[in-house]
Amino acid sequence: MNVSKLTIVTGALLVLTGVTAYLVTGTSSVTALIPAFIGVPMLICALISRRPNLYRHAIHTALVIALIGALGSLMNVVKIGQLITGTAERPAAIATSVIMFLLCVNYVAAGVYSFVEARRRRKPA
Template sequence: MVRFTAAVGIVLIVLGVGAYALSGAASVTALIPAFVGLPMLGCAALARSAAGRKPGLLVALGIAVLGALGSAMNVLKIGDAIAGTAERPAAVWVSTVMFVLLVGYVVVAGRDQLKSRSTSAG
């Protein structure tokens, strides 16, 4: 799970920096995926130690939930982006990619947390 957390963090950082560069550095908001990915990468680094594994992964899970909720607003505009009528189509696409990554992370991490609880409880 630590490697998966690091991978998602790195992908989000690349997504944010790429969006920022491709937008001509017009707005810092293009870096939002990187602002979510960087603390997730930090959580993965914390989770490499035995003592930091559980808190690091739980904080990463919380960050992923908040990031998914924050990006959901633009995801609702995906129909407009597909139709070509969105006001900021690049932001909609980047938010959608971020949302899909984070929801996938939440599902995998949530299952991992439930699995670890059931094996430690029994």
């Protein structure tokens, strides 16, 4: 899967995660939409990346957004033990953060790998 398509898939899954979390928590907190706030700009970057002259800039921007999303979700991801033991104050926030973290880290890893491979292909033999 190319990085543009992966950007669309990841952005859409983040939006879906955020909207689902918002609805499941009874629309009581806008913070449940944080994954969507990361996913929407990624989707915009995916659309921009369709222009060949803007591809690298758009995908680099999407990677930065995903990195920010991964780092921002860490404060709840470290509480995963509380979720497993059933002692978490906000289990939905932890679960949502774990999903967001996994999606963002996967995207960043795939994006970095893609750019490393592209650079290798460009080097003269």
